[in-house]
Amino acid sequence: MSTQTMPTGETTTSAEQLTGSEIVIKALIEQEVDTIFGYPGGAVLPLYDALFKQNSLRHYLVRHEQAAVHAAEGYARSTGRVGVVLVTSGPGATNAVTGLTDALMDSIPLVCFTGQVPTHLIGNDAFQEADTTGITRPCTKHNYLVKSVADLPRIIHEAFHVARSGRPGPVVIDLPKDVQQALGAYLPKDQVKHRSYNPQVKGEKGAIERAVELFAGAKRPIIYSGGGVINSGDRASVLLTEFARLTGAPITNTLMGLGAYPAGDPQFLGMLGMHGTYEANLAMHGCDVMLAVGARFDDRVTGKLSEFAPYSKKIQVDIDPSSINKNVVVDVPIVGDVAHVLEEMVRLWKQRQHKLDPNALKTWWSQIDSWRQRKCLHFEQTGDVMKPQYAINRLYEMTADRDAFITTEVGQHQMWAAQYYQFQKPNRWMTSGGLGTMGYGLPAAMGVQVAHPDALVIDIAGEASILMNMQEMSTLIQYRLPVKIFIVNNQWMGMVRQWQQLLHGERYAESYTDSLPDFVKLAEAYGAVGIRATKAAELDDKIREMLETPKPVIFDCCVDEVENCFPMIPSGSAHNQMLLGPDDHADHKTSEDGMVLV
């Protein structure tokens, strides 16, 4: 049956011959994988056959390959482990591309196996053939086409190493069907060493010293931390918190960094950026020393680059040299792992008995407190019509003691979730930050629930986004994953509508979602539970009902249709040109430069 090629690899440990598929299984087990998200097809049938014959790896069958990747992302982001995906060739691989790009942008460690037509057919436009390594080259950290079974064990172990080390990211292994069937020898991971890939983990000592000295001399310091802190592991969050407490400096998190520092702590200014808080953005604008930790000065964070933090000296800690001096030139660049560098900074700060100038710090905090007095996240909930902010705030209040895991889709609801849901710990917040992928939240929540079967997992969704991967309801039911989908339903693609209102003369082109399904009935059709809340007065009871339901729930939370997400830095504007509410934008005109920005 099988088209066997010659096993020519160095057989260092044993002469035992395995098929390529068996090598994959063995390597995954050695890499401590226990979960795979995937979807079968012709080019991966040998692999599925090998999966069938073992009990160490659990495979979760999704309903669309994009969802397999997002589920693996949710799994990875909530555990700090590598997510594993298995899809077939051609359409299986192309469907995975969105998820891979998402993982690349947000630095999520994944290994994705794609089937491929047999090696002798590659390039022949065979059935379900696609140039997977060509297509995924720009959307993976690295990718491999395995042409010989002798290379397979080395490539798998390398792939896991590349995915999880340095700045994490997705790695694709394209596996032709004949290689899955060919016989070869296994190679354990300790015998695999990468020739060229060796990311720098420890920061340069001199640079760390300069950073500590610079920060110690600050009069208006700020710590700005991002997703890199989460990726660096739990210890990084602990060290970040320790450094912030030691110094007494204010701290703000990016969208991806939420949870690295406990929200609600007096030193925490909330999220910064386009929909960040007034106090966080003005503190960024006014600071004299900025410590950027695991954050990449994304355009959603900086606003207008030429007016970004104009009075500041900047320190940047990042494991990826290409993140440094990309958008913003920094004064003290430190290439290294966040936890390593922060540990050294904490040690030096203590050893040299540094202390920020108490008078200057007091003045700085009183300035920040005056910004806080603006209460930029304040909203009025009056009458029956629910404000979306109120809905998320109630959801937070009622789940605060449950150590919940929150995922989101993309849009207004995502920003409200970031603003009103308070995260105390890292790895509890899964959102598509860099790519902004609608349809991310439900499959990601699925992956989180797989990793944490007993935890409360909520996908805060919009009614438009949720429809993009709605089919995964079926997966939730199959594996009894009691994910709660909390749809902030305003009948509009809210963020699109908001921009059309504010920037495009209230011409609402194609942003109304007509013919929405009845989400309660839809839930029931899948075998889940549907709950609808339409009035503020009933919200708490309905949320309680959702939390008490042991099955997956779609919660249709019908909110104010025209509420906008504030504060907002209009595109092309600087941090100190924020709009705080609907009355604010009357005198604001977005520049031509701003209009072309996304």
Added chain:
Amino acid sequence: MAQKPMAQNTTAQGSRSPSAQNATAQSPEELRVSTHTEKRTIAVLVDNEPGVLARVIGLFSGRGYNIESLTVTEVDPENALSRITVVTSGTPMILEQIKAQLGRLVPVHKVSDLTMAGPYVERELALVKVNGAGEKRVEALRIADIFKARVVDASHEHFVFEMTGKTDKLDAFVELMSPLGLIDVSRTGVVAIQRGPEGL
């Protein structure tokens, strides 16, 4: 038009170790204020494996960087290493990005900014076909002689010249040939190597 003496300056370097590639060569102030475009010659040592050139070229096209010239071939068959020489241009900030992004590619062993690292030699080879008769033909041969170009193919109607030199010298030669019946040019692009006793 004679070539410059090449033996000078074999001692001026040595302080710049290859591992300094990650360090920003310019101060933050320089990076912030320089908005002018500079040209750089960058050497990249990579694994000689399928797709490696596509990764490098894809990086340049995907991120909108310039490629003025790019050459690649295997230089160390025993270790399966290839060397890419790329001539690129951009503001100092973009150039720092290009090097960092190249260094981030998994099969890349080393990135060296030859322009910044000190004196280096760069050369390009051209094959130039000229078709002509009579006086023009004589003139083409005369100029080729001045440029120290070699004739590698000839008939009664044409010459093919082979010429090695710096890019601007090749440019000058090609320009002089164009009124004399130039019909085809093939150039390798720049290869470059650092002067002095150290390797990449």
